[in-house]
Amino acid sequence: MSIEIRLENITKTFKAKNETIYALKNINLNIPAGKTISILGPSGCGKTTLLKVIAGLEKPDEGKIFFNSEDVSELSPYERRIGMVFQNYALYPHYKARGNLAFPFWIKKVPEKEIDEKIRETAKILGVGFEYLLDKKPKELSGGEQQRVAIGRCIIRNPSVMLFDEPLSNLDAKLRVITRAQLKKLLVTFNVTSVYVTHDQTEAISIGDLIGIMNNGEIIQVGTYEEIVNNPKNSFVASFFGKPSMNLLEVKVINSQIMWRDKTIPLDKKIEDGEYLLGFHGKDVEINPNGEIKGEIYFIDGTPADISKVLHVQLEDNSSIKIEIKSGEIYRCGEKIAFSLPKKIYLFKKNSGERIL
Numbered sequence: 001m002s003i004e005i006r007l008e009n010i011t012k013t014f015k016a017k018n019e020t021i022y023a024l025k026n027i028n029l030n031i032p033a034g035k036t037i038s039i040l041g042p043s044g045c046g047k048t049t050l051l052k053v054i055a056g057l058e059k060p061d062e063g064k065i066f067f068n069s070e071d072v073s074e075l076s077p078y079e080r081r082i083g084m085v086f087q088n089y090a091l092y093p094h095y096k097a098r099g100n101l102a103f104p105f106w107i108k109k110v111p112e113k114e115i116d117e118k119i120r121e122t123a124k125i126l127g128v129g130f131e132y133l134l135d136k137k138p139k140e141l142s143g144g145e146q147q148r149v150a151i152g153r154c155i156i157r158n159p160s161v162m163l164f165d166e167p168l169s170n171l172d173a174k175l176r177v178i179t180r181a182q183l184k185k186l187l188v189t190f191n192v193t194s195v196y197v198t199h200d201q202t203e204a205i206s207i208g209d210l211i212g213i214m215n216n217g218e219i220i221q222v223g224t225y226e227e228i229v230n231n232p233k234n235s236f237v238a239s240f241f242g243k244p245s246m247n248l249l250e251v252k253v254i255n256s257q258i259m260w261r262d263k264t265i266p267l268d269k270k271i272e273d274g275e276y277l278l279g280f281h282g283k284d285v286e287i288n289p290n291g292e293i294k295g296e297i298y299f300i301d302g303t304p305a306d307i308s309k310v311l312h313v314q315l316e317d318n319s320s321i322k323i324e325i326k327s328g329e330i331y332r333c334g335e336k337i338a339f340s341l342p343k344k345i346y347l348f349k350k351n352s353g354e355r356i357l
């Protein structure tokens, strides 16, 4: 049976040179049983610390961790039955893949027949081609194959929870895509609650049932891709997440009207005067020659194989925005275009980032 993970008010600090670093600030997080959450955030925001706290490798200063209704805060990683997969595969180099899987059972003097049976079951879960890897030593395996063995080594111990820290980042682009698909299939089949830390948005979106956006030791927002992109909690999430992320322009609000350069956009809601960020998605922009905003395309992101491409456009005030187009539409760098602001707009306070529209 899969396990629900619940973090309650988790704070973790580190002391460094008379300074206290808040790696995790009052984190509250629910990971539903059998689901995978991808954790995305800038470097140093606390992703690895979060994994280590769930694993029991770091003890939080405050807060509790529950696996279902059991408080596991004081339990060791072993007692929590954690499976962890890191960026570097950390396989025993002298043993074949089979030996790497069997090792923990050898220590416990489990009969060979029983170990063989466990390896057979694990190979079945890991799917096509895994048996073939079993009689090879790590140095005879590609990075992706070594990572499959590392995952197999976790699974064979029937973990209650799996934690991944950038597991694919050492693989080349093609292998990453293949291994990503295998891993997702495995997580669905194995139905184990998992936390997946990555810098890569595509990976986060394709692996995670849910995505958690972290910044500065806090989990800012948790949701599906669509929920977060269509409903970002603040301007950090809007600017950080999405492919492409939201466009944000600096504007003023005066008398409940948005003022951007010489343009005025009336608001149908009373909003305090001040400095704001006006947000809109590139997919909502329609290019048309009569549009009141003009700019020049300076970069086109995407390949002919992509369904859509992103035009990077420099506006007359030197700010830059992204417009999503269908791949078949032909534009070129240096081309001047015009567009109107889409109807669907967002407004964030400039200083706090809080979303108010």
Ligand SMILES: Nc1ncnc2c1ncn2[C@@H]1O[C@H](COP(=O)(O)OP(=O)(O)OP(=O)(O)O)[C@@H](O)[C@H]1O
Pocket: 014, 015, 016, 021, 022, 023, 041, 042, 043, 044, 045, 046, 047, 048, 049, 050
């Ligand atoms: N053992 C430690 N001692 C002191 N500071 C630490 C320690 N571990 C982490 N930190 C600090 O805590 C903060 C969070 O670190 P963490 O490694 O969790 O971030 P991260 O999001 O995983 O970063 P990255 O994406 O670069 O791996 C950082 O400021 C880091 O320098």
